Amino acid sequence: MNAKFFDLKQDKQDRMINAALKVFALNGYTHASTDEIVKEAHISKGLLFHYFESKIGAYAFVYDYAARYMALEFSTAVDPSETSYMTIRKQMEAAKLQTLKNYPYMQLFLSRCEKETCPEALLSIESNRRAYDNSVGTFLARADMNALKTNDKSYRYLKMLDCTLDAIMEEKFREDSFSADEYYSEAIEYMNIVEGLMK
Numbered sequence: 471m472n473a474k475f476f477d478l479k480q481d482k483q484d485r486m487i488n489a490a491l492k493v494f495a496l497n498g499y500t501h502a503s504t505d506e507i508v509k510e511a512h513i514s515k516g517l518l519f520h521y522f523e524s525k526i527g528a529y530a531f532v533y534d535y536a537a538r539y540m541a542l543e544f545s546t547a548v549d550p551s552e553t554s555y556m557t558i559r560k561q562m563e564a565a566k567l568q569t570l571k572n573y574p575y576m577q578l579f580l581s582r583c584e585k586e587t588c589p590e591a592l593l594s595i596e597s598n599r600r601a602y603d604n605s606v607g608t609f610l611a612r613a614d615m616n617a618l619k620t621n622d623k624s625y626r627y628l629k630m631l632d633c634t635l636d637a638i639m640e641e642k643f644r645e646d647s648f649s650a651d652e653y654y655s656e657a658i659e660y661m662n663i664v665e666g667l668m669k
Contacts, residue, residue: 485512485513488573494582495575499525530595533580533595537602540602541602543568544562546565547561547565558612563654563657578643627668628664631660631664638653
């Protein structure tokens with residue numbers, strides 16, 4: 471992490487982080503522009519490069535920040551004694567809801583990084599991405615998967631759920647109509663539908 475960046479006032483940190491999250495989330499690494507980031511953050515390009523040195527530096531920093539932040543939120547929200555897969559997923563969605571109130575584009579950014587194809591971008595986040603995936607996997611590993619039907623259909627339903635939630639979030643942001651509370655309500659509705667299908 472960039473120690474000197476954290477000497478800034480919190481509101482300025484958040485403004486720069488949110489600007490980078492938004493631009494990278496909506497455009498992917500290749501098409502994201504540092505001009506857009508500085509315009510969104512209301513800072514000079516010199517200041518952006520002072521803290522992050524380059525576009526790839528900003529990308530790697532916000533990924534590290536987002537991955538750590540989300541992992542911490544999950545660790546607070548997920549009941550360590552819970553074994554129901556869907557209950558754990560719902561607790562994780564509640565954690566995302568809290569995050570979205572401070573960092574609206576964080577979850578969309580992390581989802582976008584899963585689809586990133588630029589080798590330079592992928593290399594810059596490789597170790598942090600592995601750590602984040604392991605962290606998420608740890609929470610889901612607590613679930614008793616025997617409680618779900620173990621046929622291929624159940625896992626297809628879960629994949630469908632993931633794709634649906636990602637698509638809803640991206641669509642709402644692109645329409646500029648995103649509301650964290652509305653997204654959460656819709657996410658829970660879809661989870662309940664999938665849970666019913668798997669019984």
